Amino acid sequence: MRTCIATVSLSGSLTEKLAACAAAGFDGIEIFEPDLVASPLSPEQIAERARELGLSIDLYQPLREFEAVDEDEFTRNLRRARRKFEVMRRLGTDLLLVCSNVSPRTVDDDALAAAQLGLLADAAAEHGIRIAYEALAWGTAVNTYAHSWRIVEAADRPNLGLCLDSFHILARDGDPRGIEQIPGDKIFFLQLADAPRTTMDILQWSRHLRCFPGQGGFDVAGVTGAALKAGYHGPLSLEVFNDEFRQADSARTAVDGRRSLIRLQEQLGILDLPAAPAPSGIAYAQISAADPERVRRQLTALGFTTDGWSRQGDLVETWQQGDARILITTGSAGRDSHRDSHHDVARLTAIGLHTPDPAAAAKRAEHLLAPVLPRDHRPQEAVIAPDGSLLYLVPAPPEGASDGGPNAPTTVVIDHVALTQQWHGFDEAALFYSSVLGLTLRESVELADPRGLFRSRTVTNADESVRLALNLAPHPAHIDQHAQHVAFAVPSVIDAVRRLRAAGHDTLAIPANYYDDLDARFDLPAQTLVRLRELGILYDRDEHGEFLHCYTESVGRVFFELLQRVGGYRGYGAANAPVRMAAQHNHTITAGR
Amino acid sequence: MRTCIATVSLSGSLTEKLAACAAAGFDGIEIFEPDLVASPLSPEQIAERARELGLSIDLYQPLREFEAVDEDEFTRNLRRARRKFEVMRRLGTDLLLVCSNVSPRTVDDDALAAAQLGLLADAAAEHGIRIAYEALAWGTAVNTYAHSWRIVEAADRPNLGLCLDSFHILARDGDPRGIEQIPGDKIFFLQLADAPRTTMDILQWSRHLRCFPGQGGFDVAGVTGAALKAGYHGPLSLEVFNDEFRQADSARTAVDGRRSLIRLQEQLGILDLPAAPAPSGIAYAQISAADPERVRRQLTALGFTTDGWSRQGDLVETWQQGDARILITTGSAGRDSHRDSHHDVARLTAIGLHTPDPAAAAKRAEHLLAPVLPRDHRPQEAVIAPDGSLLYLVPAPPEGASDGGPNAPTTVVIDHVALTQQWHGFDEAALFYSSVLGLTLRESVELADPRGLFRSRTVTNADESVRLALNLAPHPAHIDQHAQHVAFAVPSVIDAVRRLRAAGHDTLAIPANYYDDLDARFDLPAQTLVRLRELGILYDRDEHGEFLHCYTESVGRVFFELLQRVGGYRGYGAANAPVRMAAQHNHTITAGR
Known part of the structure; x- marks a missing residue:
């Protein structure tokens, strides 16, 4: 029509x-x-x-x-x-x-x-x-x-x-x-x-x-x-x-x-678009950094290892732990790189999505007016996301191979990736991910950052093995400042934090007041509370299960989250997000002094 | 309490x-x-x-x-x-x-x-x-x-x-x-x-x-x-x-x-503040410009004359026509000057307000936490307005002397001054002008600019001889770009435009479509319509009277409006504001090429 x-x-x-x-x-x-x-x-x-x-x-x-x-x-x-x-x-x-x-x-x-x-x-x-x-x-x-x-x-x-x-x-x-x-x-x-x-x-x-x-x-x-x-x-x-x-x-x-x-x-069935199954998993997240040394040290402390540099189009370094992969590049992938005045700063520039039929998905994306990169110099199909980052459509692993389940993984997987959207770009992003990639829009929440309320909405595939959190900063300048993060689901957050500490790395400091409040809100066993407090681990609960999580300190715009879904917990610890953002805000202020 | x-x-x-x-x-x-x-x-x-x-x-x-x-x-x-x-x-x-x-x-x-x-x-x-x-x-x-x-x-x-x-x-x-x-x-x-x-x-x-x-x-x-x-x-x-x-x-x-x-x-009568009568007139508007030549040429073409430079604290040049005065300074008055990356650009930095009791008004301002400049080096009391401009509290002229009436002046007066407020500063400005200066808040309207809707609200004294329009730009960056203006009420806008044209100056070009629409909306005499169209004059009408107005081209952030209130017209030509803003937008684009 x-x-x-x-x-x-x-x-x-x-x-x-x-x-x-x-x-x-x-x-x-x-x-x-x-x-x-x-x-x-x-x-x-x-x-x-x-x-x-x-x-x-x-x-x-x-x-x-x-x-x-x-x-x-x-x-x-x-x-x-x-x-x-x-x-x-x-x-x-x-x-x-x-x-x-x-x-x-x-x-x-x-x-x-x-x-x-x-x-x-x-x-x-x-x-x-x-x-x-x-x-x-x-x-x-x-x-x-x-x-x-x-x-x-x-x-x-x-x-x-x-x-x-x-x-x-x-x-x-x-x-x-x-x-x-x-x-x-x-x-x-x-x-x-x-x-x-x-x-x-x-x-x-x-x-x-x-x-x-x-x-x-x-x-x-x-x-x-x-x-x-x-x-x-x-x-x-x-x-x-x-x-x-x-x-x-x-x-x-x-x-x-x-x-x-x-x-x-x-x-309405009056226009045929190329059908393409939704992504079935997050293959990797890619971080760009002019000087990647601090990212490397964090990944090492988290238990990731690397085979060193390789060239797949850009020069990239692959870090892996279990089923979670992080690529590091010193190149400037992503459409927004020229606009980013802090382009030396570490930031998320691409996500690899396991896609059952990448060619069909790219065709579908083109029909839906998504900017698809020419294949010439790229080993993989790639679509530019609304925030300027690249979405690589990566062939899905063979049937039966683990693509990371939503809950209780026995190894490390990427649970979700959080991306900050352009000011005024929230609705555009929602429609992009739902129509182009076939992901499902989840409820939109408002979170209190010390600099203002901001909106956050997740998009997922059917089995929730792909979860992206779309955040909208409250101010146009914030897109270049606002944190992006990769959340790793691990078998035990407690073990992971202990390993991190043993390697001499801190997690983001969580205030003692938070644990006093936790004690008031949930009747947790005393020993559990002591351990969470000691290790700086945050806690949440819903009708399906429990959630443990913590954060690394930021490198550039990027930080990592370690999380553990116990039982069928479905959320993202939104109740704890203001505590995390206040801690990051305080950290920035202190670091700025 | x-x-x-x-x-x-x-x-x-x-x-x-x-x-x-x-x-x-x-x-x-x-x-x-x-x-x-x-x-x-x-x-x-x-x-x-x-x-x-x-x-x-x-x-x-x-x-x-x-x-x-x-x-x-x-x-x-x-x-x-x-x-x-x-x-x-x-x-x-x-x-x-x-x-x-x-x-x-x-x-x-x-x-x-x-x-x-x-x-x-x-x-x-x-x-x-x-x-x-x-x-x-x-x-x-x-x-x-x-x-x-x-x-x-x-x-x-x-x-x-x-x-x-x-x-x-x-x-x-x-x-x-x-x-x-x-x-x-x-x-x-x-x-x-x-x-x-x-x-x-x-x-x-x-x-x-x-x-x-x-x-x-x-x-x-x-x-x-x-x-x-x-x-x-x-x-x-x-x-x-x-x-x-x-x-x-x-x-x-x-x-x-x-x-x-x-x-x-x-x-509530539980706190005594120094009482101070509201301002009784606009004494002058002050424009700062590193190179004031274009402003001078415009004022000359409008019929203003000057006595040349004088020093009253800052070095200023006073231009006058009838009861309207414009001061030009090459200094950088106003709190925001250091923040203004375009500080060489002509802009409104101060307004002089005729004030029956300047000392009492300054005391009242202090009690209401308004930043009052120390008197040491200033001939007049001055308060910093929320947008960073200065409000000079100038002794009112003696009883009986004309302070500019609201309607149908026989000479030129400043009808109103329009100021752009800080992003998120709209409510603050409203409370400042009503509480500190004792002005009355009028209805808030939304106007369509090609770059977004913005809010505008006027504050006036009781007889409307002081009128300020507070505009809120839709984007934080706009405060440094958004136009400010001084509106002069003149006995005849038609005569004023003819004089301006004779002096080789154009007014802001108004589209022919506007006049076709005017013809559809109002049953104006054909000859009137022809004249408005020829001279680029805008028209509005309310239940009290008629309104004729037009604009000069902008110099830096500043432009002038010429207006004529026929009968008891009470508005500001809000219906025409989108046409004016689109014309300014088009002018900017063309000038930018």
Whole structure:
């Protein structure tokens, strides 16, 4: 199907928006009126620019508070509409959106609304223009699609139809199945937006928190599917008011949006993408460091060994313990390396993911607009992740070979990797990992860092042998400062810490107050508590089991976590994260003195 | 009265928070438990640090989901409480906060709640500890102060009393007058927080959007006054969960918080501050520029003249037209000059405000913790504004002399000055201008800039002869880039633009589309429209009158607005701001090529 996006969804000037839409591969755009009004280009020039870029102009949205008003106001509104018909002629577009009236002056009279919309349609017909009427969720009299349809039906004009918007339907818990009863050719336009599930004023929710399909909690596919069943054959068009998108880079946002529509069409079975099984394990994590000596010393103390340097494209050094592998490179892999003013600092630049069919996965990634590196100089397929790091798609080990189980490993495995996302890049990352890699989004949590709350969300494969934690720093500058980490599941955290200490390495110091609180919260055996306190090990518990973990000191941006899941513990010790972050904050301050 | 603040209101580690609280002059603190748990200092060391800083520890808040539970859970909860009594002994504090149970397991049985709180109080009594019970607005069974008081009354223990929190009372539209009926000595603690009026989930509202008294829409004074009438004599304590405060500089936030309590006490008539009449006019705006030639040329073209350089502390050049004065200095006035990487760029660094009693105003500012410059080398009193610019308090002209009226001036006056505030500094600025200068806060609006939505709020004196627009850029980096401007009210914008053009100067180019839209929106006489279009003048209208305005091109960060209020127009042309900002954005892009 054709894909469109409303210009309000993106940042920048109208010309910047057009360029971003075209580059992302959209077929058309909806022009949000303030973008046109503020543009130095005439409507003819905008049409010309769109034509050059291969974009159609599918909708114009210039009328508000139009229908169900008194005679005088209607006369003024019709005059206004005629002026807008002229702009549309110059733009070369023929579909005009009218949202249901939100003014307190609205007359609650369906017959009046139908009559006035009918007159508007008649006036539009002289110019070959069609009118799409849309029920806003906060419309004064009309705020459900069923109601807007009754009015359109009553007005009964060939060039008057409906615009459906998934947000307005789903924010009011509307049942999309009724859409199937509407004649498809009377659904003139379909606007799509998702949103996080929350309880707040619908207008504010709609104006600030909409997001692309797959990034929120709405059943956008349900609305789209119902419209398709009804026989709708117009474009799928994103209309997303989002405070972050308005600030973010428009080129990235446009790609993010188009990815959401590609994935949506796949879910609805109307677009075939290369199928690719999700990753089955974390093959390795790669750390870049100009001077890797401190990383080497830490890995050695943790029990890792190396065979020394080898060349697989870049020059890399492989460190291994059990099934956990860390590659060290002094190269600067990763797209963001040139932007990183601290590029000498150790940081995570790549993850290797065991992938049952790397070639298919790379093809799928390409279809979903993920930047795939050319194969020429690379032994493996590689996709650039939203944070600029590389995801190597590594052939999975043969059936039966251990790929690291989620719980109670008998050897060392990578339990999860935590990556800091770009400011405003949280939703983009969530959609990327779910659609491109087929990972499952887990619940989003908020964690208190001394510098602010930040959001964290994990994505995993089905058996949780791949777990990635996506963290969003609270400040744009933090992406270059915020820690990244690799968590190793070990058979015994207690043994691992003892070994580390014997090798002369400290773990991150955990305050004594933490253990006093632990004692108050959990009735742990006295001896256990003493041991945890001695060894600086953190503890958590859920209904499935227990969790022991601790951290190394950071080297550059990177630190390691050692953890042990006892029983079926499913979390990540989120309750302890603020303690860890405060300890790292104190450490930074002390080190800075 | 004594003033306190909860550590959760500030960013940083516990030691950083303590230092900020002490520096701002608070008498005491509430320790938020996670801050203690994450601190490397023992409770004894925290107590010692607080003592050194002259801070008492007034409250500790370690218990959640305590009361109205089954026997087993109560036994566990009491064990937990005993551990916390021990921490409190080490901290040297004797007041423990228990919030009403929010667990779905809560038993809705007041007698059970009273019995269990009674037993907790008895256990606490052995340690000389008092218990303050607080109704959370989202408590499962208990969520109003009246209900919490019935339970405390039923439990009837001398060391069991109430904690009142203005947020929890006012977010549910509770009537504070009932507080007056509670015996004052049973109100153990009073927590104060304001919040913007909005419609959303109360828990989210409380956790993310609280602000200091005077920064939101709640009648915090009403709750405080009622508690005082009841005979409450404990401290006024701020407990503010705010996403921005958690990220902002803790020293600034602490000062902001204490200022709010000083002002609140003045409002309640329990603290006498030096009274000072609000400013009566804008004496001048001062622009700093390493090379002021372009500013001079613009002012000349606008009709300003100068007497040349003079020295009044700094070396300044005074430009005047009618009652509007612009000072130009090549010095670097303003606190932020060292931080400004573009400090050669022209920018607004000071405003002179006609002040009926400058000495009293400066004294008042000092009492409200505003940084007042020492008089030594300055001819005038000066206060540093939150954005780093200087506010000179200039003696008002003698009675009868024109200080610039709000509307339809017969000469040129400064209508308003627009200043960009620090990221996260919007609420701080609002409270500063209202409390320190006695200006009135007007409605906050959101404006669409191509780089994001930003908030704008005006503050004015009673007759609107002083108007300042406080703008908040959507990104921390924007403060150094975002435009500032001085708006001149002129007798005729049309004449002023013609004069400007005759002098060879352009105004900011306004798109033709804007005028097509103007034609659609307003039924303006054809000739008027032609003239506005020709001259690049923007138009707005409200129920009071009409507004004509236009902009010069920016020099550095500064531009000038020419405006004309016809009739009683009260706004600032907010509807046109997006058009202006898009034009400036396009201009920047073009200039950058």
